[in-house]
Amino acid sequence: MAEKSKIPLHRDPFVRSLIVQLTIPALLIWGLYIMFQNTVENLARGGIKTSFDFLGEVAPFAIGFSPFWTFELGKSTYLDVFIIGIQNTILVAVLGIIAATTLGFIIGVMRLSPNWLVSRFALVFIETLRNIPLLLQILFWNFAIFLAFLPGPRQSLEFLNSIFLNGRGLYLPKPVVNDWSGFWVVLGVFIAGIVGTIILRRWAKQRQDETGKLFPARLVGLGGIILLTLLALLVTGGPISFELPALQRFNFEGGIELPLPLFSLWFALSLYTSAFIAENVRGGIQSVSKGQTEASEALGLPRGLMMQKIIIPQAMRVIIPPTISQFLNLTKNSSLAVAVAFEETVAIFAGIALNQTGQAVTIIFMTMAVYITLSLLTSLILNIYNRRVQLVER
């Protein structure tokens, strides 16, 4: 034992790893510190003023699209601009993730269809969309499709005289509550319908487990919710009315306006990302052992039910991890929006606000913080979900 402890220090693995593990972080911290000091010094020498004070100043420009946060020219500050940017980034990211996931699953399953036409269509869809640069696709939807084919405000396409579509965007009726007590009754009925449907599904599942009889709980539940809510609306005498968009001298005013760039960005992001998700789905399905398919065929399950009950649940654990990366990519790719004038974080905060205040270092730092926060949050939520769908044992 005594001889063992006489290993020279430079050959002792514990000491060596300790030294390495202390030196590397120290060098890293030192390097970052120098970068920080150097930036501060150079900014001061260049006469560039840097601080966070500008966030409290009134933003001297207008913002066009802000669905959930009021922007008032002459009152709102750069902080409002920051918040609106984040809000619009989240909006397009959430819409994009929902659409890309839905479409990606459908295309991914189609890709494996025994029908030659269906599987080739999926193949062409995937190979085309994932091989064309995203920025080009965004510009394509905006300038070559929407702006080229949609008419001006005066010749808008209209549905039921209340929904209008033109080259500026989509105009929807805006619900306005004019009788709050009636509104609460309708909302109560609606929630009761949802709760009822959940109970119905539990009951149906239990009955199926015991007797094997099927009951279309989802269909009945949905029909029930719609019917009951309509009935409640009639009984309370219509507590909600709609403010219709109306054509003014230049544009439609009133109602809800969804600007065209939102659609250009949403379409391009969803289609592009769905191609990657479709490949993840295909990979996931193919990773499920063929014996599972054969076993369910032997049980006489139809193909749709086999996918839904046997294959997909097992494929999920392979599909989810790479799909999380696609969600993160989609969120980050939304920063290409500036090309089509959609007002998200990079366009209005790292773009307009940066140029009007000149606070390049501060603003780029804040923008990076936004994306890293959004990405880590998405990761966190999906990793929790991932843990739930993982098989406990194989």
Added chain:
Amino acid sequence: MQKIVTLAAASALLVLSTAAGHAGTLDNVKSAGVVKCGISGSVPGFSAPDDKGAMQGIDADICYAVAAAIFGDKSKVKFIALTAKERFTALSSGEIDILPRNTTHTLHRDAALGIDFTYYNYIDGQGFMVKNSLGVKSAKELDGAKICIQAGTTTELNLADYFRTNGMKYTPVGYDTSAQTREGFDGGSCDVLTSDKSQLAALRTELKDPSSASILPETVSKEPLGPVVRQGDDQWGDIVRWTLYALINAEELGIDTTNIDELKKSSTNPGIKRIVGTEGTMGKDLGLGADWAYNAIKAVGNYGEMYKKHIEPLGLARAGSVNDLWTRGGILYAPPIR
């Protein structure tokens, strides 16, 4: 340990920051052999490549003139195309030496961004372009319009101010480049395009059907445009400023590319002799050769020639406008070279 880190940090700081230091631009330019020039690259009349790929316009001419004043050779310019958003960072980080990129002189930019304005090579004002089919005759009728705009410019601020002052509402459609605003306007994503009037004139010529749009009479802002330099190198600022002054003074004294050689040989006018470098120590004062102004004028012509070549084809007449010489009712007034 603390001492070592501080010492090392201090020395690294010294090393790293001398590289990014700001004084001595003239020496850097001379050792690099080129003037690095930040321009827009897509605004006809100011800076846009011609059919041979050479950069043309009054912004580009500023860099040609400065290169000629330093090297006696106008080709020693490297043009770097920048968006409105990139321009100031590119200048203050040393990526470019001069920024003549139709940039408006404002207090905030001058005082807070570490940059210095020299003089003006075009004095502009913001206006509006509308589709004729709307029947709009005045900017006061634009309440409720959607307006295409290049994001991050003074244009955006003037627009907000103008609509606030007049109690009107608008929705901005902010694009990244001036070419995209034109595409958006052409495609119908907005009713109005706003920009400096010189740019509107240029953009209008690039529309699918130029006769379908017209420029409204109102001018809603002051936009003095001119070359910008980094703050903290006064010698370099003086070179750029006085090169521009020399071009304007040359026009005032009747010196142009056709007669400059003859004037250099035979003129007895001391004002002219000081510009062409046969009298006085002007070049030496700036740290340049005696024929600095001669080379600059020889390279791009006097201010009047530049205007005639680049701005008049856009349909912007000069006579009596603000861009004329002070002797003819304009406000271009260059201090004397003496």
